[in-house]
C-alpha cells in the first residue's frame with residue numbers, strides 16, 4: 001500500500017484504491033443556490049425595469065392588498081426559526097423533537113401556499129391582463145414553486161428520519177442541513193420579493 | 201465529517217462493460233464522461249457543419265434558389281444553436297474539463313461524479329430534440345438569439361421545443377459549472393496551492409463562475425418567453441405592453457459571457473499546449489491568472505454593447521463602450537504572454553502547435569474587430585451586417601474550434617495510447633486555415649459595404665465575394681476528411697504513444713496512456729511546477 005500525503009482531510013484507505021475527503025456537498029449546494037438566486041435576480045431586474053420604463057396607464061394599476069402577504073412573510077420567518085429548532089434538536093439526538101419541529105415547518109409551508117392560492121383567487125386581475133399582472137404572477141408563482149419543492153423535501157426528510165430507526169441522525173445531518181439552507185434561501189428571496197413587489 | 205468517494209463501488213468494474221463499449225454506458229468515470237462529451241459534441245458539429253454548408257451553397261448565388269426563404273431561416277437558426285450549445289460549450293467545458301481537471305488537481309474523479317454524469321446525459325436527448333424540432337410544423341426560425349417579437353409571432357411549436365432544449369442544455373452546463381468549481385476549489389490534493397494549478401484550471405474556474413452567474417438568467421428569460429408563446433402573456437410583446445429591449449438585456453447578460461464561456465477554456469488549453477511544444481515555461485503565470493479573473497468581471501458588465509442600436513441612452517453607450525474596450529487589456533496581456541512563451545523556445549512544428557498558432561493569429565484579428573465594434577458609431581454602421589458574422593466566426597471558429605483541434609492532437613496520445621499521424625494532421629491544419637480565412641475574411645468587406653446578415657437573398661454586386669466565401673466553406677468541409685481518416689487509421693493501427701510522448705510536465709502525463717480507471721496506480725504524483733521546462737526538465741531527463 002502506498003500512502004497519500006495524509007492530512008486529516010484526505011486519507012488513503014488501506015485495502016482499496018479510493019479516497020475519502022471532506023464533505024463538500026454543502027459547498028455545491030451553496031453554488032447552486034447562487035445560481036438559483038441569479039434566476040430571481042433576472043426576474044426582479046425585469047420587473048423593476050418594466051416599472052420604470054413601461055408605466056401602466058392609471059386605470060390599469062392595481063392596488064395589492066397587504067394583509068395576506070404580510071401574514072405570509074411572518075409565516076415564513078417563523079418557519080425558518082422552527083427549522084432551526086429541528087436542527088438543534090437533532091444535534092442533541094432528540095430525534096422525535098426534531099421530527100415534530102420539521103413537521104411543524106412543513107405545516108407552515110403548506111399554510112403559506114394555501115394563503116397564496118387564496119390571494120390568487122381574490123385578486124382582481126389574471127395572468128394575461130397586463131404586464132404588471134404577468135410579472136406579478138411570474139414572480140410569486142416561481143417563488144411558490146420553490147416553496148412547494150421545499151415543503152416536499154421537508155416532508156421527505158421528516159419521513160426518512162422516522163424509518164429504519166432514523167436515516168437522518170446527528171451522525172448524518174447533511175440532508176437536514178441542506179434542506180434547511182434551501183429553506184432559509186427561499187425565505188430570504190420572499191422578503192426581497194415582498195419589499196419589491198408589495199411595498200415599493 | 202468526511203465522506204468517501206468510491207469509484208470501485210459506484211463504478212463497479214465487473215458490472216461495467218469493457219473496452220470501447222463503456223463509452224456508451226452510464227459511467228461515473230470523469231475520463232469516460234469527458235470522451236462522451238467530445239464525441240457527442242463532434243457528431244453535432246458534423247450536423248451543424250452540414251447546415252453551414254447548406255447556408256453557404258444558398259449564398260453562392262444572389263437569389264434564394266437552393267432553399268425557400270423560411271427554410272433558410274430555420275437552417276440558420278439550427279446551425280447557430282447547434283454550434284454554440286451542442287458543440288463549443290459542451291466540448292471546451294465538458295469534454296476537456298472533465299478529462300483534465302481531476303488530473304490537474306490531483307484527484308481520482310470530479311467532486312460530484314453522479315451530477316457529472318447527469319449533466320452529460322442531458323445533452324444527447326435535448327440535442328436530438330432540437331434537431332427533431334426542425335421537422336415539426338413550423339420549426340424555430342428566429343435565430344439563435346430568439347429575439348421577440350419574431351420568436352413570438354412566427355409559427356410556434358418549433359420555437360417551444362427550441363426553448364425547452366436550450367433550457368435543458370443550460371441546466372447541463374450549470375451542473376457542470378458547479379462540479380468544476382467544487383473540484384478546483386475543494387478537491388485539490390493537500391498542499392497544492394491555487395497558484396500552482398495549471399492555467400486551464402484557472403480558466404475553468406473563471407468560466408464556471410460565468411456559467412453559474414449568467415446561465416440562470418437566460419433560463420429565466422426563456423421561461424418568460426415561453427409564457428409569451430404559450431399563455432399569451434406580454435412580457436416581450438409590444439402589442440400587449442411588453443418591452444422587447446428587456447429581453448435583449450436579459451439575453452445578452454447571458455450571451456455576452458457565453459462568448460467567454462466558449463473562449464476562456466480555449467485560452468486555458470492553449471496555455472497548456474504552447475509551453476509543451478515550445479519547451480519553455482508559461483510566461484507570466486500570475487498576470488495570466490489575474491487577466492482571466494479580469495475578463496470574468498468585465499465580461500459580466502459589458503453585455504449592452506450588443507444593443508447600441510436598440511435605443512440605448514447615451515450614458516449607457518458611453519459606459520458600455522469604455523467597459524468593452526477595457527477587456528482588450530487583459531486579453532492583450534494574454535496574447536503577449538503567449539507570444540513571449542513562444543519567443544526563443546525550441547518550437548516543434550506539429551499539428552497541435554500549428555492549430556494553436558493559428559488560433560493566436562485568428563484571435564488577434566477577431567479581437568481587433570471586436571474592439572472596433574465596441575465603438576458606437578462604427579457599430580451602428582455595421583450592425584446586423586456580415587461584418588458581425590465575420591467577427592464572431594473569427595472568435596468562435598478561428599479561436600475556439602482551432603483550439604479544440606489543437607487539443608485533440610495534443611491529448612489524443614494520452615486518451616488512446618496511440619499517436620495521430622502528423623502528416624495528415626498538418627494537411628488538416630493547412631486546409632482548415634486557408635478555408636477558414638477564405639470563408640470569413642471576405643465577409644468583413646461584405647459587411648462594411650452593407651450586406652445584411654440573416655437573409656437568403658442579396659444584391660448581385662456581392663455575388664463574387666460571396667462565392668469566394670462559399671469556396672472557403674467548401675474547403676472547411678473538406679478539411680474534416682483528413683481528420684476523420686487520421687482518427688480512423690490511428691485507432692486501427694496507430695503508433696504506440698508511450699506514457700509521455702511530448703515529455704510534458706503536467707500531471708496527466710505522469711500516468712499511463714490510456715490512464716487506469718482511477719487515474720493513477722497507487723499514489724498520485726505531486727507536480728509542484730507544471731511549467732518547469734528548461735529549468736527542471738534538463739535535471740529530470
Ligand code: HEM
Nearest residue numbers: 249252255277280283284343344589596597653654655673
Ligand atoms: C463550419 C464552418 C462554418 C460556416 C461555413 C459558417 C457559416 C455561417 C453562416 C453563413 C451564417 C449565417 C450568417 C447570417 O446570415 O447571419 C452563420 C451563422 C452563425 N454561425 Fe456559423 N459557420 C460555421 C461555423 C460556426 C461555428 C463553429 C459556430 C460556433 C459557435 C458558429 C456559430 C454561428 C452563429 C451563432 C450564427 C448566427 C446564427 C443566427 O444568426 O441565428 N458557426 N454561420
Ligand SMILES: [Cu+2]
Nearest residue numbers: 456503505506
Ligand atoms: Cu458581447
